Amino acid sequence: MALYHTFNLTDLTSFHLTKHPKLISKPSSVFSKVSPFAVRSVATSGDSNGEGTSSESVEKAKKKLSEQSAWEAKDAEGNDYLYRLGKESENMNIAVGARAGVIDDLFVGDFLGKDSDIVFDYRQKVTRSFEYLQGDYYIAPLFMDKxxxxxxxxxxxxxxxxxxxxxxxxxxxxxxGKTFQTELIFQAMGILPIIMSAGELESERAGEPGRLIRDRYRTASQVVQNQGKMSCLVINDIDAGLGRFGNTQMTVNNQIVVGTLMNLSDNPTRVSIGQDWRESDITNRVPVIVTGNDFSTLYAPLVRDGRMDKFYWQPNIDDIINIVHRMYEKDGLSKNDVVSIVKEFPNQALDFYGALRSRTYDNSILKWVNDIGGPEVVGSKILRRKKDENLPVFVPPEQTVEALLESGYSLIKEQQLIMESKLSKEYMKNMDD
Known part of the structure; x- marks a missing residue:
């Protein structure tokens, strides 16, 4: 069998098999059933000193998908454009997956819907709505102004x-009522906040809480940009996660979170979550609100003036009366009744007066449990009852001043027992006071 071959360079790293025209026009009679072919080598090395084709000419000769295709585009530095965009993208995870209408429609399918990640929509819904705040609530003017x-x-x-x-x-x-008053203000202003808790400021992986704060901050910025609504980042009980109490151990994540918040304060429009920097990547500035009980336990440079504006909230007697009156207004209590209750239990926090109302429900709930058959059948009656089986109607208790005062005395007694007993000293007798 005759073979036609041309070896331009000794570096034979790739071959193109092509039919030679002479062999096609004059096939051999002996090997008429064998398709003739020719072997031609193409040099893939960068050596252009020989007689072979140079790498530049091969690159020009390579067929492109399109003159305007972004798949083969190069940036100003000669690097792959799409690869650089991927490195600069803020989406460093795979939450989007194969999304219908975006890429790989053939493999999306209809079995689990059009998104490959079935919890994608849930992950994206990180804003807090306040649909549960139904009714007329009182917002302290000083708190709202700040x-x-x-x-x-x-x-x-x-x-x-x-x-x-x-x-x-x-x-x-x-x-x-620091958190609750803040939520009432958000509802009144139509703000969609991104809310975090102190429990998210620690992780088994170093750096994860700091990255989460930056991610939530950028999400709040995207709410402003994409939805046209005001947003902010809220961290509740920050001193519980970052505060130093006695011999509390400082972790790497505590330091990273503090450094992240300090950096956000200094550069609120340049926030990275791991992607390469891009000059046009400007984040919308969104305010940050943190709540806590004792900011003296926080890192001093974080709470310094210029980074954090501090507001000490201690409601006065008028604020307490107005807030509690709105709380009991639907129960038929007058403002004078509320004043008498507040004066009977002075120096109590706002949540104490809310606990009064909850305590008055105890006797009514016990009566309802007995009506359905007792504690032994509560689980089956509530969770495993038949569809056509109705539970006994629960009758809420009537809120009276006497009932609320009785509940208050019970709560005060429990508070005193906690302060006076201090059973931990009995368990650890060698503990210093």
Whole structure:
């Protein structure tokens, strides 16, 4: 069998098999059933000193998908354009998967819907709505003024000729309604906040909480950009996650979270979650609000003036009366009744007066349990009852001043027992006071 071959270079790393025209026109009679072919080598090395084709000419000769195709585009540095965009993308995870209408429609299928990640929509819904806040609530004017001013100042920071702290730290005694009052203000202003808790400030992986804060901050920025609604980042009980109490051990994540918050305060429009920097990647500035009980336990440079605007919240007697009156207004209690209850239990936090109302339900719930058959059948009656089986109607108790005062005395007694017993000293007798 005759073979036609041309070896231009000794580096034979790839071959193209082509039919030679002479062999096709004059096939051999002996090997008429064998298809003739020719072997031609193409040099793939960068050596262009020989007689072979240079790498530049081979690159030009390679057929492109399109003159305007982004798949083969190069950036100013000669690197692959799409690869660089991927490195600069803020989406460093695989949450989007194969999405219908975007890529690989053939493999999306219809069995689990059009998204390969069935919890994608759930992950994206990180904003907090306040549909459960139904009714008429009282917002303390001083509290509302401070929060509203901080939010507006941050959204107008570019046109204000002054330094605007990014973080507002609301601190004060326990149970004074810091978080609840903040949520009422968000609902009144139509704000969609991104809310975090102190439990998310620690992880078994180093750096994860800091990255989560930056990710949540960028998400709040995207709410402003994509939905056209105001947003902010809220971290509740920050001192529980970052505070130093006695001999509390400081972890790497604590340091990273503090450094992340300090960096956000100094550079609120340049926030990275791991992607390469891009000059056009500017994050919308969104305010940050943190709540806590004792900010003296936090890292001092974080709470310094210029980074954090601090607000100590201690409701006065008028605020307490107005808030509690709105709480009991639907129960038919007058403002004078509320005043008498507040004066009977002075120096109590706002959550104490809410616990009064909850305690009055105890006797009614016990009566309802006995009506359905006793504690032995509660599980089957509530969870495994038949569809056509109705539970006995629960009758809420009537809220009276006497019933609320009785509940208050019971709660005060429990508070005193906790303060006086201190059973931990009996368990650890060698513990210092």
């Amino acid at each position: 929060v509203v001013v901080h939010i507006v100042k941050n959204y107008l920071a570019q046109i204000l000729n002054t330094n605007v702290p990014l973080i507002l730290g609301i601190w004060g005694g326990k149970g004074q």
